[in-house]
Amino acid sequence: MKLTSSTLELDLVEVETKIKRFIRDYLEKSGAKGIVLGLSGGIDSCTASALCALAIGGDKVFGLLMPEQETYNAKDVEHAKLVAKKFGVKTETIDITSTLEAFYNSIPIFELMDKLCKGNIKARVRMIYWYYYANRRDMLVCGSSDKSETMMGYFTKWGDVAADISPIMDLYKTQVRKLAQHIGIPKEITTKPASPALWPGQLAEQELGVRYEILDLILYGLEHFMETEEIAKQLRVEREMVDGIKQRWLHMEHKRRLPLTTKLEYRTVGTDFRLPRTLAKR
């Protein structure tokens, strides 16, 4: 298998059709009235929102903008609104600064300098808002996670990844960029550096230590059972880096699964209690 820039090419028309069909079908089977999602202004949430709107109509899609003081970025808010307007997505803006402050102040062991723990609160607080709106309005929560960050475990457990459906989770970041361009997400959004915005100045590629163009090919190779040595050779990168990415991918499996329990009874949730997800209601 050759790992080149064309390896990750997709039939974008086909992918768009499949994703829209999936969204429509799941919403219809669930009986929910629409879709709620967090709309940060980043490429993933803009793409997911647009796809939902194209699938079921923007009037049934509700984007929540949840800026907060520490990471406030006027450009992101502008981008979120731009996409919402273009695809007819309804939005509401909630400043979550005071909610976050309340959390920080109420935790006896809260440590201001621990930016990761603090950042995770932000992701989980946003999730609480999505689900509140979804519950109140009988809607589904749509996630915006892509395959690169999901494989790397580059997300907050039970936070930004929490959702009922995640329509772009089988696309690597560079593929999301192409799909975004294809469906008409403005270039200024598709080309800006990705950031989870958990703290000021946080940049995804800097934290992951590799550019998405390389990371995605490494992950693609791992997905296809390639040896790390071969991946490194083809991409002309250090074998240690590829090994490190492989280890991280494997060690993050706990973030992608239901909580582990120990087998005690006949059928166990998360292991051998195996039911279809969309069984007909009777």
Next chain:
Amino acid sequence: MKQNFKVALAQISCKQGDKTENIRKIEENVTHAKTQGAKLVIFPELSLTGYTLRDQAYELAETIPGPSTSVLEEMAKKANVHIIVGMPELSEKTQSTIYNTAVLVGPNGFIGKYRKMYLPTHSVFEEKRYFRPGYQTAAFDTKLGKIGLIICYDVFFPEVSRLTRLKGAQLIVCISASPAIRRAFFETLTAARAIENTAFLAYVNLVGIEDGLQFWGGSRLIGPNGKAIVKAKYDKEDLVIGELDYADIKPMETFVPTLRDLRPEIFDKLKEHAEKL
């Protein structure tokens, strides 16, 4: 026996786990097919229940003959057609041994069944976890000629179609639940099986989405020359009717005489080497 007749490919989506609703849809398609002159109406793999059943397979499986096949028999009698439907079959001798089965009924009742021999258990498939494989190929004498039955992944193993053809099948029916990522394989293999066996092949695939799996449809009736006589839409429910004429087999069998040229001694070698793989 009829030499030429119309075949309906009923490319439906199923409601997972809801036999009543699926039987209603099957009947609706049989009625439509009948009004268009079809003598044989074919439905996809596990179309009685939907494909993605997981542990529900134990609850949904039925014996054959059984309650659902009785309904299908009545339907066939009433419409004066032959019907092929896929369903999870419960063994009469046990309480939870199940097969992935294709059942054939006609105007005079139950004709026969075929239990899938090759159960995919890789990638997104987990059939061996739930189903016992069948051990026999199947070709049945009917008023519509000799009809052979195979199911989905069986088409990757040419020996299944070959054996079905050697039992005399003029029409090989392949019912399927193939997800979209595998479309190219099936488009190639279904044509290949028809050509190499100089037989008609009716491929009927599921559509719809079950647990994120999108089934691609694309059902087709293929002539012994490998060309599609009729094709259903991709990704959407469809009911298409194609006419076959068994007289078309003879010129093809003369032009590409694969059956005349069979070398039985090769099969011994195949067995020998397959055992050592």
